[in-house]
Amino acid sequence: MVKVLITGGTGLVGKYLQKKLKDKNYEVAILTRTPTLKNEFGWNITEEYIDDNAFKNITHIIHLAGAGIADKRWTNKRKKELINSRVLSTDLLLKKVKELNIDLKGFISASGIGYYGAVTSPQIFTETDAPENDFISKVCVEWEKSALNFNQLNVPVTILRTGVVLAKSGGALSKMNTPLFLAALGNGKQYMPWIHIDDLCNLYIKAIKDTNFTGIYNAIAPEHHTNETFTKTIAEVINKPMFPFKAPSFILKVILGEMSSILIKGSRVSSKKVNELYSFNFPNLKTSLKNIYNNE
Template sequence: MATVLITGGTGLIGRELTKKLTNKGHIVNILTRSPKKSNEFLWDVKDNFIDKDAFNNVTHIIHLAGAGIADKRWTNKRKKELINSRVKTANLLFNKIQEYKVPLKSFISASGIGYYGAVTSNKIFIENDKPEGDFISKICAKWEKAAFQFEEENIPVTILRTGVVLTKKGGALQKMNTPLFLSALGDGKQYMPWIHLNDLCSLYIKSVEDKNFTGIFNAVAPEHQTNESFTKILSKVINKPMLPFNAPSFVLKTALGEMAYILLKGSRVSSEKTSEFYTFNFPDLKSALNNIYNGA
């Protein structure tokens, strides 16, 4: 069994992943700024500090830490925070791995489909496509560059470029289940690559258990949905009417600023490479939402 050190372990994905790893017999250590449990250890990026005991017998690191992309408006200060919370934390982990000579079997990092940019196009993006170069793309590119430095120590790296994560408590669905967002956003034609939380956790577990599952993978379900079609299916599953009019782009841009573009733009992202290694439990949106809301 593996001993896995998780950053961001107290977040939405981290909590569920910790539970699933533990249920499979793996040991999980968590880095947090306020340790409360026996498996939680202090880290402080500003002071370049990580409790050395956090690395005891650690075989894998899963790096989930990062300030929420859509939590606040993108001021210049917030933009720095979004990058630093991902890149500086990865750099700190790398430095401590070298300092403590931790014999890692792999480094596994989150990333986002934002790597391909906030664009709506006919293209279906695959893992070896180049980043778009807008802000959301720059975040992901720097995030991934920080992860790949572990290869300098001959440590295999796995990166999961994640779409909209679907779960009942928290995350995108909780925000969408509101009057404004239970309507198509803008023209509604932008795509919304998504993944059920259970499938995402299973991909992280596969990253730990399968030494051949290395490199970059799109963590998105095989089925493509536009914002409009996604919202229609959601409204039916939760039995709430979808608003008969779209939320105007200018309203979102006024309310959210530059961040609005990640809601108003979006292209299809391929899961073909990922599907060669993994069979999705929830490959279509209807089954995913029925499981989340109805336990079906």
């Protein structure tokens, strides 16, 4: 029997993934700071606490927890929180799996295409490319390093470097469907690797079912879009006018500080490796948006 423990299970991806797992008759347990339901269990990273009952009969861990990258300005305090919420939580999970001698069949962790840095270049990044030397890259590098420590226990590890997740409720689309973001940001030529939430959840499920689906994968759709073409496609699908002027980079820098780099910079990321093992239900942006907004 498969039983999956999810961290970050109450977030955008976690909620959708819970439903898909339950539809497939997988048992699901959730780690949360404020447990209220029968299948929810408490944890506190700063106190290095996890309810031992959360690990009862689990076969897989899906680790989604982490402070929101774009939720607040990147002060020094916030930067520390962004890294610690990912790394210390992973380290705590590893410690408990060792302590309780859990026979884990797989550890599946989120990561981000931020691994390649907030850069705009002609390069199409693959999983074997080196990380960039900026903050967003450092977050992902440290995150992945902590996840790969599960290999020390001979636990198979799968890491999904995720782009912009497209979903109807919450996430990037709810922020982009506003007057400011229905305009190209900066010069609009930065790329925006993306994935439909249905495909992303299917990849997490594949990592449970397919013992060969281990290692690091770019979890992004195969169709490349710049910020400008992405925004034009949203405007077309939801039948709203796109703002005729671009949002200047300097204004975004004033409003958002260093965090603006993840909006005004971006390169293409290759989906070739994952595409050889998985067929996307939504490889096309327009089809994805129609499905989300119009249920087509």
